[in-house]
Amino acid sequence: APAADRSRRHSIDGCGVDGCGSGARPVFHIVVNLSTLLGLDNDPGFLDGHGIIDAATLRTMVVEAERSYLNTHTKQADRQPTRYTPSKKLINLVKAGELCCTFPGCNSPVWKADIDHTTPFDHRNPTQGGQTVLTNLKPLCRFHHRIKTFTSWQDYQDDLGHGWFQxxxxxxxxxxxxxxxxxxPGLIPHRDPDHPARASLDTARQKRITKLADDQRKWDEANPPPF
Ligand SMILES: [Zn+2]
Ligand SMILES: [Zn+2]
Structure with a gap:
């Protein structure tokens, strides 16, 4: 189901709606399924920086709103994988797919967040580095973007859009x-139940868990009590 991102009185750049960035006026963004806007269902929507809101409330809120419609077919959004800057559509898909900064425990509003290449983009050789595609992009607030970039935190992302951090x-x-x-759920990149991404995610996670347990055991053996 397509999700519509809605904004009134924009002051944040990069949301893809005309007039965005024009002056310091109050702004809010709502993500909602088109089917809900049309009254076909009563699924909840999401008010950026606030949380889940019910269908009746959000229908009232979007009456006078500017709307942009997101087609959830990721293939169209992923058409320029070797261009550093994602298209507006891709940015909106990334943001609607996460709703907050991706860092564990952070609920910083997504529409102010940076878009981060999980595997870094290679400016000299764009085909070698991380690609500008849905499965390699995620929103990070500026604070956590700096933490990722300048400290030894590691992050990963799989074909289904899941991320994790070490x-x-x-x-x-x-x-x-x-x-x-x-x-x-319409925002989940479509994958068959037996898609290799599911298995490779499980394998990769299991490997890291095993390695961590091994490291812990080695450390324990090398450092016996008393502490
Ligand atoms: Zn980054
Ligand atoms: Zn954050």
């Missing part, structure tokens, strides 16, 4: 558990 101490954290893909 702290400098080796601890693993799942990225936000609740995302736009939870609320709007």
């Amino acid at each position: 702290s400098p101490t080796g601890h693993e954290f799942h990225a936000a558990f609740f995302t736009g893909r939870t609320l709007f």
